[in-house]
Amino acid sequence: MKISKLAFVFLLSLLMVGCWDNTDLVDINIVTGLGIDKDEDGKIVVTVQIVEPAAVHLTSSSQAGSGGSSQTKPVYVMSYKGETIYDALISMKAIVDKRLFLSTNQILILGERFCKDGIDEALDFLHRNYQSEYRADVLVARGTKPEEILKIQPDMDAIPAMYIKGTAENTVIRAKVEQKKLIELFKEIKNEAKQITIGQITKVDDKTVKTEGIAVFRDGKLVGWLDQYQTRGYLFVTDKVDNTVISIQIPNGKIALEIKQSNAKREVKFKNGKPERLSIDIRLEGNIGEYIGKEILSSPDDIYKIEKMLSQAVKKEVTMALEKTQKDYSSDIFGFGELVHKYHPQYWKKAAKQWNDIFSQLPTDVKVDAKIRRSGLIKSPMKKDD
Amino acid sequence: MEKARISGLQLFMLMTGFLLGSRLIINPATEAKNDGWIAILISGAGGAILLTLYTSISLLNPSRTLVDILRHQFGKSLGNIIALFYIWYFIHLASLVFRNFGSFLVTTTYPRTPMEIIIAFFALTIIYAVNSGIEVMGRLSEILVPIVPVSSIIIGLSVVTTHDFTAFLPVLENGIKPVIKASLNLLSFPFGEAIVFLTIFPYLNKKKSLKKITALSVLLVTGLFLYIFFRNIIVLESNFIDQATFVPHVTSVLFPGINLEPLFDVIMIIGGGIKIISTIYAAVMNLNQLIGAANYRKFTTCIVMFSVVLSIWVYENIFEVFHWAGNIWFYYSIPFQIVIPVILLILSLVKKGRSQNEGT
Amino acid sequence: MIDMNYNMLIVLVVFTVLVIYDLQKLIKNKDSIKVLISYIVIVASSLAVGLLLALGKRPVSPSEWIEWIFKMIGVVK
Incomplete structure (x- = not known):
């Protein structure tokens, strides 16, 4: 009697320990930046910026210390085409080895062509997927492709996404770009009484980007831009x-x-x-x-x-x-x-x-x-x- | 019946946990959009009336559980048939809560774990809790239930930094119809479901405070619903609430700095757990009395097994879950929550009057 | 045997073990036939439905019956 009870408890503990969908850190690709654009044929191009944690450590220590050149790059940028965002992300496995882990995403860069065709329905995936990070910053790439933005190699931060997020975040001090979180964007998409605005990002050179001004949408479609001073005017009005x-x-x-x-x-x-x-x-x-x-x-x-x-x-x-x-x-x-x-x-x-x-x-x-x-x-x- | 007693505080906690249940995960009164607060107030008032009805029945038939009352008032054969229906209703209710619980965890926290497994292992714990008896259930809720409102409030206080305090305007934009619909839904789920407690009321040690305890519980729950409604609408705005599957979960995701999702799982496990425990307990207890066995614990395993299977059987997908919860549950519940209790109350009053007349 | 739902099967096995343990006690304690019969009926029906679910042949569920009845009466559109 007692033994059977004990055995049962033991069995239970065996079954209940750990997680069913446990994934080790070495089995995932940590995504820090996501870019979405459309190509000429209307296909979705998804770009991911993947961080190699070991290499990040290496680069930052080598920068601080001897300055010796390290072989491994801290980030990789990959692009892939697909019919929808989800399709492109999954098909990307053709060139990416591990599972893409989106919950660590810091920034979402939207391409100009993608925005001009309307973002209302197109972003459904990011809303629906449980891995999607609702607090990621959204920016629209002006005059360049999201790929190009994500490919920059800044000196200031080993991870470009963090650098870009930093520039968007310090709008608190300068009020010249709007910091828009993904969740806020979703709210605006649903809101017919207020049109969408998203901060804009431009590429300066291979090491620098600039976040200044906003992109103006109408009915979910990109219609134009505001420069930094107009943006500040807009921010003044919206408090x-x-x-x-x-x-x-x-x-x-x-x-x-x-x-x-x-x-x-x-x-x-x-x-x-x-x-x-x-x-x-x-x-x-x-x-x-x-x-x-x-x-x-x-x-x-x-x-x-x-x-x-x-x-x-x-x-x-x-x-x-x-x-x-x-x-x-x-x-x-x-x-x-x-x-x-x-x-x-x-x-x-x-x-x-x-x-x-x-x-x-x-x-x-x-x-x-x-x-x-x-x-x-x-x-x-x-x-x-x- | 067990020879057990629970204190007023324990009943209060058990009841509050039961009423909060899974409603903390599914936003209260979503159908009414901006006017959810009106719907919550209406259903709160309705809930108070319903619970007064249930407590009156219980007080008029002291020390009798549901099956006893039914047999006493309707006669043995009719009473047994109605009791059987009630047992079915309780099992069905428990399986719906199981399903809600499973779908929530599968959608948000454990997307790759099969729902059947989550539900089944939760059910094993439930068997243990129910078999431990009403006293343990009371103590359990005394310890666990306070966590639910406190954590809900804390989440709200820290999330409301983006703040449009006029988000609930305009009032009654879509007319009164959706508001009425939402409040009826909220009335039957969770307030009307407290019919389950007719089995638990007799265990209260001080009968006098029964009405006070239930009234306080309804008040607290209505207040919390209001609070949650305003929290969600301020943070998310009504359009977004309309769209999200599990609204409070989205709110928790927005918490700056740390990930609060697990806190919601805890709320769900406590609220849903208390609800299933009470419901299964009522089902088992009544079945036991109906059949006339000596010990109710004999039936716990098979009833839980049945409701686990049922929970997976009832719906094919989450759309059916919401369709049912929104459109059919209310009508299905009317006889169990309103019609039969009202008849019971009238019969009890008549019988009491007659016996008093005979006495004098 | 295409859509075998092994998870459902695991669940059923776990519960069956518990039920057998229960039944042992019921028989040992010489409970009334009524108790035994109702116990077996409940367990058998849940096993039957559970196995059908595990085999991927979902029978029409009670919620669908109830909805159908309501539609017949005309309460629900």
Whole structure:
């Protein structure tokens, strides 16, 4: 009796230990970057950046130490064509030896042609697959292919994907590119009241990339780009600016103002049951970060002047962004449609389909209220008094 | 009946765990989209009424379990037939929870492990727990169930950094119909399923606090559902919720820094486990009384075996699971959750009135 | 024998072992015939369905019967 019971417990423990689908680290290829593009024939080209963990260690230590050349490369980049993303990834086994492990993916680079054909349905795989990393950063490659971006060999970081992710992440300080996580992209794809925007990435040389500006979509299709200043205008409106530096011209010099805080309020003003104008109210606070000029900043009046100029500068960027999206792209990337949907559901039901066109016809009110609080460690400029 | 007693706290925990069950994994009131909160409030109120109904039946028939009550009120033969139907319903319910549990783990955490194996090994633990008796089940839930709301709340607090607190607007965009549908669904799953507890109520040591305990449990569960609803809609927005298979899992994936998926598995195992344990216990207990055997433990293994097989048999794929849970379960449950209990209550009241008249 | 579901078979074997262990006790304790019969009926039906599932021949499931009944009554479209 007792022995049979013991035997049963023993049997159970044998069965329950370990994982059914256990895979060792040596049996997988760790994917850090994923690129998706289309070729001329409309086939999907998937590019993966695979890391060799042992080689990463080798390179980083050799860089720090003697500087001796190591034979193994830390990353490999492979591309393969297929009908769909999943098809290409699986067929890629023809040139890749181990299972591709996608959960470690850091960045997803989309190609221009792929984006122009529409990304709405095409990204289904990344949404459906349990391995997909929802927190990966998404970027659109401008003027180049995702392959080319993933093939760069930066000096700053052994793994290119980490380097690229780093540049996208530090938008927190500069606010000139939008950092878009895959999950946020999925939310936008489903959201008919706000058009998609994704940060853009360009290749500078074999070692450097640049993440600046955003790609603008309409109905899931890439329609154009915003440059870094327009992007900042867009970020101001959508309340995504944490920190940035704005330089303004003054009669005898320049001032760089550090924005510390920015709050934006969007509103769609209705009249007679129809949207009349878009109003944007931005409040921001900043410090003087750099001042190249002669006049001494001492009186509150001087500060008021600078505050006013700062407001003007921000307003200019915001207006640029609004004009570009309204006139050239006719795409409501700011999410004014969401406001209409939330607060005027009756009107939204009728207008949802043509909202982008309605949006581009609406006049805008931009109000910026800037405050300058501190001047840094010194009060007066670094200049001999006359 | 066992000669066992459980405390008020234990019943509260058992009941809360039962009600939370697998609903923490499947988003409550998905059909209502933005208006899920209205649906949750309606079903919470409905749930309170249903549970008052069940507790009243139990209090009017003290120390009787479901089979006893049925026999007492409907007469022996009719009572036995209805009891048989109830036993089937409980087994069916347990197998559905098994299936939910299996599908969730297979989709998210163990994609390469066969579902049959996951369910079966979970079932072995369930056999052990049920055979240990109601007291052990009570203590078990006392220890484990508090983990469920606490971890759910912690996940919420740390995920809500992307924050659109107006995400639930506009109110009643698609009219009241989907809201009613969602609230009826939520009413039958999980609140109505608490009919299972008619077998467990008699074990409470202080009968007086029964109503208070169930009311508190419903209140807590409704509050948690609301919290989870708002958490998910703030983090994910309604369109996305509509699309995802297991919504709270997606929320956990978004947690910055660490991977919280295992925490959801833990919630699922506790909630689903408590639910299956209570349901299987009720089924076994009632079957045992129906047949008149001395010890209910005799039937645990075969009933669990049956519901494991059933759980794999009932649906071919996950679409059927959702189709059933959304469209048919409610109608299927009406007789078990509402019609028969209401008749029982009326009969009990009549009988009680008659005996009191005779007494005076 | 094309679609053998070995996992289902494993599950059935595990449960059968437990059931045999149970039955031994039932017979030893001289339980009433009623108990024994109902036990065997439940086990036999689950084994039968389980084996059919393992062989890849899934019989029409109770949820489909119930759905069919509801469709007949007209509760569900």
